[in-house]
Amino acid sequence: MIKPNILSAVGNTPLVELTKLYPDLHFRLFGKIEALNPGGSMKDRAAISMLERAVAAGRIDDDTVIIESSSGNMGIGLAQACSYLGLRLICVVDAKTTTQNLNILRAYGSEISLVADPDPATGELLPARLNRVRALLSTIENSYWPNQYANESNPLAHHGTVQEILTDLDDNLDYLFCATSTCGTLRGCAEYLRDRGLGTKVIAVDAIGSVIFGGRKAARLIPGHGSGIVPQLYVPNLADRFVRVSDLDCVIGCRRLVKREAILAGGSAGGVVSALARVKGDIPAGATCVMIFPDRGERYLDTIYDDEWVAEHFGDVSHLWESVEEENRECVMAI
Numbered sequence: 001m002i003k004p005n006i007l008s009a010v011g012n013t014p015l016v017e018l019t020k021l022y023p024d025l026h027f028r029l030f031g032k033i034e035a036l037n038p039g040g041s042m043k044d045r046a047a048i049s050m051l052e053r054a055v056a057a058g059r060i061d062d063d064t065v066i067i068e069s070s071s072g073n074m075g076i077g078l079a080q081a082c083s084y085l086g087l088r089l090i091c092v093v094d095a096k097t098t099t100q101n102l103n104i105l106r107a108y109g110s111e112i113s114l115v116a117d118p119d120p121a122t123g124e125l126l127p128a129r130l131n132r133v134r135a136l137l138s139t140i141e142n143s144y145w146p147n148q149y150a151n152e153s154n155p156l157a158h159h160g161t162v163q164e165i166l167t168d169l170d171d172n173l174d175y176l177f178c179a180t181s182t183c184g185t186l187r188g189c190a191e192y193l194r195d196r197g198l199g200t201k202v203i204a205v206d207a208i209g210s211v212i213f214g215g216r217k218a219a220r221l222i223p224g225h226g227s228g229i230v231p232q233l234y235v236p237n238l239a240d241r242f243v244r245v246s247d248l249d250c251v252i253g254c255r256r257l258v259k260r261e262a263i264l265a266g267g268s269a270g271g272v273v274s275a276l277a278r279v280k281g282d283i284p285a286g287a288t289c290v291m292i293f294p295d296r297g298e299r300y301l302d303t304i305y306d307d308e309w310v311a312e313h314f315g316d317v318s319h320l321w322e323s324v325e326e327e328n329r330e331c332v333m334a335i
């Protein structure tokens, strides 16, 4: 299939049936492999959507400087799109950004603005990054902040994600599992499904220590899903149910996924796999379930897929994915 350019290769990711992950299942289970977007994650979709709509609205021209706070998948998605479109991108990152992601951003030609110290008022890095974005916007003429936490083009991009799933399944979708951070994926998919009146149940999967659905903020090891602020895109009652997963749940889910299905996926996909283990007893026989797997496992080789890193943080836990008896282990906490 010939594509006119790399950006048009974003989307249309495969839906893969998972028959080995949990062998005793009484329903059909699929994974939507967003790692197969050219930039390696589902954020490619939102990055293009935000830029395209800003161009159409006359907000971006050839000389506009794009400024965004992201050390991960959105930064990489924007770096890919800006590189192709010939736009200058400044990515505001902090000291926690992995060397691999910094190298990917630089390889696409993105400039890096590093925030070394937390915001003095709150002690947090996120407000310090947002302050840096505002400072850059006020000093750089013709600059534009896509702001993935508030930009409606972010959820709109995921109408495409769920449309692809529905097309592949002839509209037979009973359960959809989505990891959450900006709520772009959750909102885009849930609103589209609700408007279509298909009755699909949407399960949001969030990190313990994230505040999106309430609760207390706590330190988290695995980047990607979860948020220390309630995103502006969040609206109540998007999900029929939500499940919170721990860092260890993400590790267990990822290791199971690669061991049993040969799918090397990122941390939030592991969280979704563990969330499914938690709720699978409540899913009726014959149902069709899809889990969205947001990104590539290669970005987690030094953490989730590194035995020493896992042992250092969680002790000797390999039996949790090696043994099928552990299959019904519940998430550390679920609501």
Ligand SMILES: Cc1ncc(COP(=O)(O)O)c(C=O)c1O
Binding pocket: 041, 043, 072, 073, 074, 179, 180, 181, 182, 183, 184, 185, 186, 223, 224, 225, 226, 266, 267, 268, 269, 294, 295
């Ligand atoms: C790996 C990963 N999983 C899940 C999410 C959550 O997606 P969303 O921001 O659409 O809620 C993100 C967002 O950055 C992510 O990078």
